[in-house]
Amino acid sequence: MADFNITDSIDITDVNCPITFVKAKIALEELDDGDILSIKLNDGEPVQNVPKSIKEEGHKVLSLSDNGDGTFELIVQKVGD
């Protein structure tokens, strides 16, 4: 996995959709253009929906990696302010 200069990280493994995306969206809104957010999320519905919704908002998904324990790490770059 490439190294990213991560600005902030959040864990959304304790909530269900759509609160997962809502929490990711709130975290992204607090960042500046170009900042990078690391998101820890669960396999299943979150992994299927959250990256897609973030892309629809216009942000860039840089990577998605399997942590091997039923969770994933999603790296997103904020686009726009």
Next chain:
Amino acid sequence: MAFTNEQIERYSRHIILKEVGAKGQKKLLNAKVLVIGAGGLGAPVAMYLAAAGIGTIGIADADEVDLSNLQRQIIHQTKDVGKPKVQSAKETMEAMNPDVKVITYHEFITSENILDIIKDYDFIIDGTDNFPAKFLINDACVMAKKPFSHAGIIRFQGQLMTYVPGQGPCYRCVFKEPPPKDAVPTCKQAGVIGAMGGVIGSLQAMEAVKYILGVGDLLTGYLLTYDALKMQFRKVKLPSDTHSCAVCGDNPTITELIDYEQAECDGVGL
């Protein structure tokens, strides 16, 4: 201000929207909206504003809840009959959403008090049932440079328009002055179908929310009319020339607020 987990969940369907987001929801929580009239229109407006998390809601009405109000004024319940409408409305809004601070004005809006009441608000809702109040609200909002939503309902018909200073005609541009007393029946005399307040009031709440968020096109420069029996909405373009208006025009002749005489049968909250 950071959201609590409860707020994230409560407002999740707003925050998900591209046009709202966390920033928009914070705008709503910081906004102040005044609802004049806690009746057929004011009830749904106040309830949708409270549910949306408008942080400060003012509600003005001099009346008490009457049994005949309950067919349409859904913010009040049977147990509230006899209670000041503003008190009943406050209790409902606070029960709906603890984020909302409700300020009550248990008084008639007059030329003496209106400017002082509206000065702290970002947006005003005219949910009144009589022409003197409608002209007073219009003139005061023009003078104080406040945006507001006008609406009126009677029988199976409703109408609304939005005024934003400098962005189109005011209510007086369109309706020069109140009709003669008793020329137009009030809803007490004429009746009104209960859900009409819901249709038109919800549209007023939508205009207030859009104004606060700064999204979309407002109903400025248009009058939207609704005929429930024909199930017909019409969006009528209003003349854009406001220069000659007696209150918002270039050389206004109305420079002081007027308390028009109210028809004797008026005074029951629509």
